[in-house]
Amino acid sequence: MTRRADKLRARREAQALLHHFKVKTAPVPVERIAKSLGVRVDYAPLDEELSGLAYIRGGIAIVGINTLHAPNRQRFTLAHELAHIRLHWSELEHAVHVDRGSLRRDGLAAAGVDATEIEANAFAAELLMPEDLLVAALEGRSVDLEDDQAVSVLTKRFKVSEAAMRYRLSTLGESM
Numbered sequence: 812m813t814r815r816a817d818k819l820r821a822r823r824e825a826q827a828l829l830h831h832f833k834v835k836t837a838p839v840p841v842e843r844i845a846k847s848l849g850v851r852v853d854y855a856p857l858d859e860e861l862s863g864l865a866y867i868r869g870g871i872a873i874v875g876i877n878t879l880h881a882p883n884r885q886r887f888t889l890a891h892e893l894a895h896i897r898l899h900w901s902e903l904e905h906a907v908h909v910d911r912g913s914l915r916r917d918g919l920a921a922a923g924v925d926a927t928e929i930e931a932n933a934f935a936a937e938l939l940m941p942e943d944l945l946v947a948a949l950e951g952r953s954v955d956l957e958d959d960q961a962v963s964v965l966t967k968r969f970k971v972s973e974a975a976m977r978y979r980l981s982t983l984g985e986s987m
């Protein structure tokens with residue numbers, strides 16, 4: 812598959828979960844969704860450079876979240892790890908997946924290289940900032956990514972970091 816098809820597959824999976832859990836308002840309850848899917852979510856202080864990890868033990872999916880990072884960033888990390896569980900299950904049975912700054916302050920530096928990371932970030936962005944909810948929040952306007960005030964209002968509504976929101980706004984329209 813092409814990368815575009817991979818991203819589309821990831822977004823469709825996120826959309827299916829939103830539909831299944833009847834999510835109609837932001838912020839998306841990502842922790843409730845993960846736990847409803849039987850995922851064990853462990854919160855702990857990890858090395859500063861680590862955002863989170865995911866693995867499967869005895870058929871149980873386990874996610875670790877770095878509590879040293881800001882709460883909104885932890886939400887993105889959880890959504891990102893949930894993507895690996897939904898999309899890359901078999902790989903997690905063989906090895907612990909460790910994420911080093913899946914969404915860094917300087918943008919998506921780690922995201923551009925690895926195909927599974929691209930998929931996981933596309934899934935996480937769609938799950939936390941669904942196209943329809945974002946379009947509704949914009950009320951027909953388009954957002955200037957340089958407009959800090961407008962981006963800030965959206966980050967509060969969706970409980971995501973500014974980096975995540977800027978990334979999502981830049982991909983708006985690709986989901987369809």
Ligand SMILES: [Zn+2]
Binds near residue numbers: 895908927931
């Ligand atoms: Zn990852």
